[in-house]
Amino acid sequence: MFESVKSALGGSGVAVEDGGLILISETATTSASGLLTHFLASGVTNSHPVCFLTMQHTWGHYCNIGSKLGFNLKQHSDQSTIKVIEGLKLLNEVLDGGIEDIEDHPFAFILKTCEDPLRNLYKLIKQTVQPWRDDCKYFLIIIENITSLLNLGIQTKDIAIFSHYCKNLIHIGPNNASDSLIVVTRDDEKDEDASSLTKIISHSAVMHMSLRGLSSGLSREVHGDLKITVFNGLGPHQCLPVVHYFQFKLEDKNMKLFAPGTSANVL
Template sequence: MYLLVEKGTDGGFLTHHFITSYIRGGYKVCFLALTQSFGHYCSVAQKLGVSLQAARDRGQLVVFEGLVESLRIMVGTASQHEASPLYFLRNAQKGLMDLYLWVKGAMEPTNDADWKGSVLIVDDLSCFSILSVPLQAILHFVHYLRILLCVQLQGDLVMLVATADDCVDEEEEFLLKSLSHNSTVMVHVEGLSTGACKEVHGQMTVASPRKPSNVQVYQYKLLDKAIQLFPRGTSSAVL
């Protein structure tokens, strides 16, 4: 289980990286796109040399378009509401069980293709807390996703969580810590404490809660089609 945490900066490049890498690697990918339209991810992936639309057509990629689905919840009919995985937006009691069942259905193994493995990517999990889903419901959702992906399917679960740069509220912190406890790898992305810089775009910390002594800190620069990683203070602009 990979936990990607963006703190006060845009960590979307990590999502694009993981989607394109898994598609290239021949994995079956289920993608919960909650913050951007599918067109946005398509164009970025196209730039990185992967066609998400083609992957979707051949059944390798299953996308849940949160923005489209939420619009249906807002303006659709009652029967459409109840059938939607986002029904919790109208009925807070429902929780995220319907969305989990949708993922479960989407990840069911099919005989027509032989994928290397399964992966679920969520961009991003903070949307639920912004939409006032209780913390416990989010934790249950993630727990079931973890069982489905990491235990039953022996696959990967990649989740992006956005946190504010300052004024972190207590519930948000509890959510992040709870997720961190059960994650295998955590990638923290944050801006530089010294401010924005043209040559160094931020700092990335890779850690594993299971091996607390093994923490790696890098700085990065986003290039047109790649990410340049280097140890702290060794940017070519400095040396």
């Protein structure tokens, strides 16, 4: 885990174990891989099972990052502590024509018109987490770059509905603690659909972690800005969200967060 990320989350007043939907948005010049690896490592460290849907990178990509941090994510996958749904592999199965009957395939919408194009993908996620739901285990669902579905011809409203149904899979446990759903989007001002989808999902989130590149351009000591917005779901609707600002630097074995203007090149 990244200690500075853990500290920032703790300071925001939101603990992952409190449950709910956490939205992470990245841009073309930033990557959420570091934060996702943090949540994966946090899950396995605390013996929480994880369902991980990859849509942008391969599972091997995260295993390589995890090995640098001292976490054998592949071993956890072999032991079913982490259950991985590899979107790129499922997509290739359909495109390669290796599946004779695609009726129930998660990516059947590639070759046929479907009224609910993401129904099969949702059913696969539900099937994956159902044993944990039945055992009342706390679990995490992580969906990597859900906006990539826009590039496959899925409409914004269908992805929003899919996100809503996935959120309904997380439930209130015996101690009033909810499971967690972590969704990553690509928030690009030049992509109206992706930006709109990010805003829609944020309305259901307890926290939004927004990664942005520096407006001044690349820097050796600062790789970007991180804005953490915490929404008060228990308060009246007029309550304003609490916002925390950080800058970050990605290192080989760490994601370092610090207050704006306090990087090593400034101090």
